[in-house]
Amino acid sequence: MGMWRLEILRIWRTRRIIALTAVFLIIGIGDPLLVHFLSKLIANSSKNGVIVVAPTPTPASSIASFGSSVAQLGTLVTVVVGAATLAIDSRPALAAFYRTRIRHPRDLILPRFVAVLVFTCLALVIGIIAAWYETSILIGPVSAADLAVGFGFEALWVLFSIALVAAWSSMLKSVLAVAAWSVATLLALSLIGTIHVLSAWSPTALSSSIGPIVGGTSPNNFTGVSIVSTIGAIALLGFAIFRIGRREQ
Amino acid sequence: MNAISTTNLGKRYRSQYALKGIDLEIPRGSIYGLLGPNGAGKTTALEIIAGLRHPSFGQVQIQGRAGYTAYCPDVAEFEPWLSPAEVLEVSAGLLGRPKPMDKINDMLAMVGLKDTEARHVSGFSRGMLARLGLGAALICDPEILLLDEPVAALDPLGQHEIMDLLTNLRSSVTIVISSHDLTEIEQRCDTVGVLNAGELIHQGPLSQLLKSHAQHIWYLEVRPPATELVARLATVPWASAVSEVSPGVVEIHYLNSEEAERKLPVLLANSGSQLISLTQAKPTLEEVFLSITKNNIESAEQGEA
Structure with a gap:
């Protein structure tokens, strides 16, 4: 059995596939429902004659809400699953088992990285399909092409997030520490993204990009940040492989 | 190799x-x-x-x-x-x-x-x-x-x-x-x-x-009684301590192995004892290990002092 089959077994037998799929599916089903019933919920909870008017739900606002949840909850579950998979040295004796058998440090990182990336993207696709279906029947039609483009940008965000987790995994040992520092770094990037001149370049701009794409924003607006994110992910992954090779247990 | x-x-x-x-x-x-x-x-x-x-x-x-x-x-x-x-x-x-x-x-x-x-x-x-x-x-x-x-x-x-x-x-x-x-x-x-x-x-x-850590101790087993043998061994200059540890089994701490090896058979013959066995006390690895690690620690401490 090689590392690739082992990583598929890991995702499957540790139920991480269920955690990923469940979170993205719940977001995909839940957010369009919430957007659709938001005005009724607000109206029912209004008291003392105060009238709060919610905006009329549109397909774009439904997908934007989905994108926003993916950026938060989806990213969190991706980071946790990534940290649990990539924190190789969290169990030293197990790490010794692998380290004394692999030919190159990349054999230790790449299969884990790719497995988390592929299964997270699959879960994201399932979430997008759920959101598309719910939005179409409750609110209105959504362009499948726009969703596909949006998925591409969201997948780049997933790639960047997991590469960041891999980089932290090469520097820290505990799963909790890797997850915490990864989340902290993503939050810091998010804060940097609020600075006007940097907003178009911070990878966090991709985290909820599916909403604006469906809303009519040109994909060209995400070209710069896509390049930055791709280069950043490759650099982070390269760093992780370099560090894990030099690191002692 | x-x-x-x-x-x-x-x-x-x-x-x-x-x-x-x-x-x-x-x-x-x-x-x-x-x-x-x-x-x-x-x-x-x-x-x-x-x-x-x-x-x-x-x-x-x-x-x-x-x-x-x-x-x-x-x-x-x-x-x-x-x-x-x-x-x-x-x-x-x-x-x-x-x-x-x-x-x-x-x-x-x-x-x-x-x-x-x-x-x-x-x-x-x-x-x-x-x-x-x-x-x-x-x-x-x-x-x-x-x-x-x-x-x-x-x-x-x-x-x-x-x-x-x-x-x-x-x-x-x-x-x-x-x-x-x-x-x-x-x-x-x-x-x-x-x-x-x-x-x-x-x-x-x-x-x-x-x-290298063998002790200078023999266990000599003769047909009991060993009283006469013990009395004779107590007087020889090459043995530092002699005792009958069980009936017929004599523990001999010798000082010089060459002299002891040469003179013990003569002494045994003169005492009229019937020899059953002669074995050398062998240290266990545990005893040797404790001895050399203890010596190493002591010499390190002396060096520091």
Whole structure:
């Protein structure tokens, strides 16, 4: 059995596939429902004659809400699953088992990285399909092409997030520490993204990009940040492989 | 010819030395016992040889093919969601030496895990994990096997089984065992190295080590009574102490072996005693180990003073 089959077994037998799929599916089903019933919920909870008017739900606002949840909850579950998979040295004796058998440090990182990336993207696709279906029947039609483009940008965000987790995994040992520092770094990037001149370049701009794409924003607006994110992910992954090779247990 | 040799091998963690420049010489096909108290540097030495740690200075030379050195840590750990057969499959597969299922099952039987194929590793005891660790190493056809406390987690019967298995591998595999079980080391190893506080304070054939620490004591057994013999021995200048430890068994502490060897037979004949046996008191490895580590600590303390 090689590392690739082992990583598929890991995702499957540790139920991480269920955690990923469940979170993205719940977001995909839940957010369009919430957007659709938001005005009724607000109206029912209004008291003392105060009238709060919610905006009329549109397909774009439904997908934007989905994108926003993916950026938060989806990213969190991706980071946790990534940290649990990539924190190789969290169990030293197990790490010794692998380290004394692999030919190159990349054999230790790449299969884990790719497995988390592929299964997270699959879960994201399932979430997008759920959101598309719910939005179409409750609110209105959504362009499948726009969703596909949006998925591409969201997948780049997933790639960047997991590469960041891999980089932290090469520097820290505990799963909790890797997850915490990864989340902290993503939050810091998010804060940097609020600075006007940097907003178009911070990878966090991709985290909820599916909403604006469906809303009519040109994909060209995400070209710069896509390049930055791709280069950043490759650099982070390269760093992780370099560090894990030099690191002692 | 040495399978492993190290030259001035050292490891430093900030200002603390885990190894202070050791020159190990591990003969090919031998079972080498690496002894030492806790914190002596045994695990560090094994981990450096296994490639898991980088030496701060010095070198390791391994005579053999790359990828044929297997290492078992003291507490083996595996993916809890794998079956033992899958662990062996992964172990061999990662090295590019996949094994058919019948070989894997044979190996599980060899390490005493025959009836566990259907279970997942998560339910394994420490002893079972230690057996699986050994199986995962052996399935890779190693030329060198580095074992850190391989039997510490096993019951006495299990210890004996695993040590028997390792003894049978002698000559085809070079085995380095770090252990606190000095009885097993004494029975199984042919060469030993003793580490203390990061220094290699002794290295060589086990028989030589025991011989160099042989005590000047004989146990002379004669047909009782031995009263006359004891009385005569008490007067000779080459014996420092004589006592009858049990009926007919006389313990003789001699000062000069050459003189004692020459004069004892004459004295025995003159006393009219009927000789049953004469044996030399042999120190156990544990006694020798305690003696040399204690001496090393004392000389280090004197040096500091």
